[in-house]
Amino acid sequence: xxxxxxxxxxxxxxxxxxxxxxxxxxxxxxxxxxxxxxxxxxxxxxxxxxxxxxxxxxxxxxxxxxxxxxxxxxxxxxxxxxxxxxxxxxxxxxxxxxxxxxxxxxxxxxxxxxxxxxxxxxxxxxxxxxxxxxxxxxxxxxxxxxxxxxxxxxxxxxxxxxxxxxxxxxxxxxxxxxxxxxxxxxxxxxxxxxxxxxxxxxxxxxxxxxxxxxx
Numbered sequence: 553x554x555x556x557x558x559x560x561x562x563x564x565x566x567x568x569x570x571x572x573x574x575x576x577x578x579x580x581x582x583x584x585x586x587x588x589x590x591x592x593x594x595x596x597x598x599x600x601x602x603x604x605x606x607x608x609x610x611x612x613x614x615x616x617x618x619x620x621x622x623x624x625x626x627x628x629x630x631x632x633x634x635x636x637x638x639x640x641x642x643x644x645x646x647x648x649x650x651x652x653x654x655x656x657x658x659x660x661x662x663x664x665x666x667x668x669x670x671x672x673x674x675x676x677x678x679x680x681x682x683x684x685x686x687x688x689x690x691x692x693x694x695x696x697x698x699x700x701x702x703x704x705x706x707x708x709x710x711x712x713x714x715x716x717x718x719x720x721x722x723x724x725x726x727x728x729x730x731x732x733x734x735x736x737x738x739x740x741x742x743x744x745x746x747x748x749x750x751x752x753x754x755x756x757x758x759x760x761x762x763x764x765x766x767x
Contacts, residue, residue: 582738585697585727607634609756613663624642650664652725678742678743681730682761683732686728687758687759688725688726689720690723696720696743698718698743719746
């Protein structure tokens with residue numbers, strides 16, 4: 553039996569300015585996005601920013617939490633990714649976020665993607681084709697998203713007012729509802745990558761969702 557659990561940002565390791573925000577299953581049931589603010593420890597943020605782009609890690613992993621942790625450790629050990637303490641911090645954070653996603657959504661087998669993004673990937677607002685997806689940005693600006701009311705009474709193909717666009721801060725954790733979990737009363741979250749093309753910015757972006765089940 554799975555027990556209801558909430559996640560509080562004042563209990564997160566590797567944060568510098570914790571607060572008492574919570575992320576719960578109820579949050580995900582009632583809204584298209586649940587957000588847990590956190591600020592990365594200054595030493596972690598500084599080390600990530602100082603790394604050359606070609607030393608940043610990229611991961612594509614699938615499996616249960618134990619498998620994801622083992623594979624992440626192996627990959628980072630074989631790569632030129634930063635000092636040992638930073639690799640250990642990242643493995644621990646990936647494991648924590650995988651556990652959070654599993655406990656809040658009921659997912660059993662996870663798909664983890666850690667990407668380096670230097671252009672306007674996914675530049676249009678869209679809803680992901682998943683039940684839920686966890687996102688966080690370790691380096692660079694965070695994901696942009698729209699509250700459901702932003703498109704109310706907006707004519708088709710009309711530009712979206714910048715006043716309606718929300719943006720996650722670096723390090724913040726969000727779980728977004730996708731199209732597979734959407735209903736008429738509970739839509740999926742419209743979101744996009746922040747515009748960074750030709751600005752010399754490299755984002756280190758994490759996404760976790762449940763591995764699609766094949767019939």
